[in-house]
Amino acid sequence: MRLAIISDIHSNVDALQAVLADIRASDVQHVVCLGDLVGYHTFPRETLAVLRDSEIRSVHGNHDLMAVGRLPRDDCGPVARKAIRWTQTVLTEEDRHYLASLPSELYPQRSILCVHSAPGDPLVRLRTSGQFYGEYLRIGESDPEVRLCFTGHTHVARAMMITPRGEVLCPLERDIALDPAAFYFVNPGSVGCPRDGDYRAAYAMLDCGAQRLSFRRVNYDPTRVLREDRRHGIRVEFGPFVRRSLRSRTLAAVRRVARLIDVLP
Incomplete structure (x- = not known):
């Protein structure tokens, strides 16, 4: 099975369409979204319609929760707050119901966990080795079968590997052969609002059979x-x-x- 992971679309429907076209050309069987479907940009209804029509499963992100009033807008900066206020004025009842119904986590396979940021907390930014190791221990206690956790939120594509000896490493390759004895956190980057110096839409692809992970970038006109x-x-x-x-x-x-x-x- 080939699995595509997208995240942080942020109402950028043109970037989403470009990514989905690239995915369709890559013989992918399943697509999962790590949340933050809305916010920042100004095509929320169009973005949600594409996701629903494509039957893409998604977890909720903090911007999705703010858009439906389940998180306060004070938890983000002024640009994000303004975008959320505007988004709330244009969402339909169907859109609000869809966002409110999104779960906090998904399991494409028993060993793969998908969350927006960290299990149970859509706001924390996983950046340091200590943070990743702490989440690794918590996941190991609650769900020891999980060996791969996809996480978004920071808008930066990266992988973190935790070896059987407890070392936290950051592979720099864009195409990674996964070690079955290791644990991985993988951030696919952002579809609609990357923050790693590369404007192109980002996503990740996992070949579950070959156990290979690749980071992808897609050109589009913003x-x-x-x-x-x-x-x-x-x-x-x-x-x-x-x-x-x-x-x-x-x-x-x-x-x-x-x-x-x-x-x-």
């Missing part, structure tokens, strides 16, 4: 989404897109940046 954000007064940081495009020095990249001059804040 102009329409950014223009709509600006029309509603929402200013999402997209500087990495411009910096990466200018560094590439291609005519296509220059044209992309030119189109964005009047769109970026």
